[in-house]
Amino acid sequence: MKKINKHYLIRPLSLNPHRQPYIDAKAAVMAAGGWFPGASGLYRSAPILRMLKGIYNSKCAYCEQEPKGSPAQVEHFRPKDGVFGIVHTGYYWLAYEWSNLLLACGNCNSTKNNQFPIRNIPGRVLGPTLLAGVLDDRANFILNSPLKNEGFELINPEIDDPAKHIKFLPSGKIVDSNSPRGTLSIKVYGLNRDELWINGRKKIVDDLLYKFGRRIDRYVSGERAAIVVIDDLKDIIEEDIWRPISRNLSYSAFYKEMLLQYDQFLVAAIGNKRGATVLRIAFIKFIQSI
Numbered sequence: 001m002k003k004i005n006k007h008y009l010i011r012p013l014s015l016n017p018h019r020q021p022y023i024d025a026k027a028a029v030m031a032a033g034g035w036f037p038g039a040s041g042l043y044r045s046a047p048i049l050r051m052l053k054g055i056y057n058s059k060c061a062y063c064e065q066e067p068k069g070s071p072a073q074v075e076h077f078r079p080k081d082g083v084f085g086i087v088h089t090g091y092y093w094l095a096y097e098w099s100n101l102l103l104a105c106g107n108c109n110s111t112k113n114n115q116f117p118i119r120n121i122p123g124r125v126l127g128p129t130l131l132a133g134v135l136d137d138r139a140n141f142i143l144n145s146p147l148k149n150e151g152f153e154l155i156n157p158e159i160d161d162p163a164k165h166i167k168f169l170p171s172g173k174i175v176d177s178n179s180p181r182g183t184l185s186i187k188v189y190g191l192n193r194d195e196l197w198i199n200g201r202k203k204i205v206d207d208l209l210y211k212f213g214r215r216i217d218r219y220v221s222g223e224r225a226a227i228v229v230i231d232d233l234k235d236i237i238e239e240d241i242w243r244p245i246s247r248n249l250s251y252s253a254f255y256k257e258m259l260l261q262y263d264q265f266l267v268a269a270i271g272n273k274r275g276a277t278v279l280r281i282a283f284i285k286f287i288q289s290i
């Protein structure tokens with residue numbers, strides 16, 4: 001999970017407040033007083049998906065993985081058709097609200113489902129704010145009251161900096177940074193499910209250690225000189241760690257953490273002291289070169 005820069009004022013054309021499909025879609029859910037089967041799927045139309053993919057570099061807002069197998073989905077941060085654990089219609093009036101639409105993989109989307117915990121329980125917004133009988137867009141904007149006053153608990157990468165709430169361990173596990181919002185988000189988004197932790201981040205570390213280990217063995221056995229092996233290790237760092245960071249690929253936040261904390265994440269796992277030293281030198285030299 002990483003901070004996303006999304007400009008709420010620059011919205012897809014299909015969500016332009018003056019365009020008829022948008023006006024009609026909103027009017028239909030407002031008239032029904034809730035989300036209903038057959039309500040317009042305008043929120044997930046191709047132009048919106050395309051713009052979100054550009055903003056998110058096609059990665060999930062929560063797990064930072066480019067979805068494999070199933071396509072990325074347009075996710076409602078505030079659920080549109082109910083709120084888990086309470087009697088609530090869901091925030092149906094935000095179904096087409098640009099600031100409420102994120103990009104997510106199918107697994108994170110279904111794990112989160114319609115969970116939306118807040119701090120200010122009595123301040124839970126139960127319905128749309130109207131102005132002269134019509135939806136008041138200012139009041140229904142995610143950063144304005146009354147929505148802001150709910151004190152949403154889940155990390156929204158468009159608003160919050162996830163790095164302040166969660167952190168990565170060398171095992172690939174995600175834990176909170178003494179942040180109750182971090183704890184809750186890890187659980188609700190399922191950020192440590194096997195697919196992401198064991199078969200995702202931990203596998204990245206294991207694969208890297210295997211590659212490093214093979215080069216280091218050649219140095220330890222005397223087959224290759226230190227200077228040659230250090231160059232080989234630098235090449236791996238560039239291709240396998242720096243590339244995903246610089247190109248903003250899947251798990252880039254995790255790769256960045258690995259590079260920043262190479263001692264704890266990678267060097268510490270090298271059993272041989274001389275081997276650990278050449279790997280440390282390779283990291284130092286690589287970081288000096290960027």
Ligand SMILES: [Zn+2]
Nearest residue numbers: 060063105108
């Ligand atoms: Zn995901």
